[in-house]
Amino acid sequence: MPFRYTLRQLEYFVAVGKAGSIAAASDKLNVSSPSISAAITQLEVEFGVTLFVREHARGLSLTKAGHKIMERTEFVLREAELLATLAGEITGKVQGILSVGCLVTFAQIVLPGLRREFEDSYPNVHIEQRELNQADIFSQLRRAELDIALTYDLDIPTDLEFQPLHALPPYVVLGEDHPLAKQVELTIPDLQDSPMVLLDLPFSGEYFLSFFREANIKPNIAERTADMSVMRSLVANGFGFSIANIRPLNSLSPDGKKLVFVPLAGEVRPMRLGLLRARAENETNTLKTFVDHCAHAVKSGTLPGLCIPENE
Structure with missing residues (x-):
């Protein structure tokens, strides 16, 4: 006898498996919890296996069978998306x-x-x-x-x-009270004695530090952060300057303090x-x-x- 289930039921199953609870999946999908619960129950009946272990304190955990079926279900859903894409290619949509x-x-x-x-x-x-x-x-x-x-x-x-x-040339981010904030442009030698707040992300951090290496200057790194918003707030509160290539549309840090943006001149590669x-x-x-x-x-x-x- 063929299985009777829908792609939507499979989507609900994957959402619950990733979210760890029916309530969380309901919020993400904007679908009622009873609808998702009914879909899971129907799938368990059709497959003849228990997909989740229900634990009051920890929500729902996938069983060993549930893990295997979820892996295959994600493949089925991807293939279904490809069918829709193929139809679009045929019709030009x-x-x-x-x-x-x-x-x-x-x-x-x-x-x-x-x-x-x-x-x-x-x-x-x-x-x-x-x-x-x-x-x-x-x-x-x-x-x-x-x-x-x-x-x-x-x-x-x-x-x-x-x-x-x-192409995005680099610029220096400064707090409005920084001694260099009134300059029209700055060079790396201008920055060598100032504390730096490094935007320290994979590849990005190395790009910013390359300016100093090429000028044979050791930067004075006072702070490191992987968060652009944190960087702007640290700069605005006087912890140092930073360097970036793209800027927000206003000159305020997330905590409402004024920032100044000065072009970085010299032999510096744009991003x-x-x-x-x-x-x-x-x-x-x-x-x-x-x-x-x-x-x-x-x-x-x-x-x-x-x-x-x-x-x-």
Whole structure:
């Protein structure tokens, strides 16, 4: 007798398996808990196995059989997505799910608006966004967990393809009371005696430090953080200067203090913002359209954070 279950029931099962509870899956999917619970029960009846161990204190845990079935279920759901994509290719439609990664240093500035405009233009597309560091972007593209990523040209491996969109020269971030805050531009020698707040992310941190190495100057690193917002607050509160390539649209730190942005002059390599993807001959209509959308947003000047406006 054939099994009787739906793709939606399988989606609910995977959501519960990842969330660890029906309530959490309900919040994520915006589906009622009884509907999800009924779907799990139906799957257990159809498969003839227990998928979850129900523990009051810890919620739901996958059984050994549940782990195996969930792994295969994720494969089935991916194949179902590919069928929808194939149908779109045949009909020329732009539709389906697009997994987009974005470098964590500028994801909050660039990606939400870019995604909103694209989904408004193509309502049959849903973008799954992920904010990642450079190393994780490489890894997830290789595992096909991402379709494409917005990032910088930082040590791009040869098995991935980078399409540049815009060059971003570096600038120095300073608190408004910093002794160098009134300068029109700064050089690395100007910074050698000042404490530095290093934005310390994989590949990004090395890029910023390369400016000092090439000038034969040892930076005075006072603070390190992997969070762009924390960096801005540390700078605004007088813990040192920092260096970045993309800036928010106002001059305030997250805690409301004034920041100053001064161009970094001299022989300093700009960062190139662009799209990174696995090398593939057969791209979907949806992916091609998203690439064109990003290129148009940069060319038209609607993508925020790409220019350094005058300090207020």
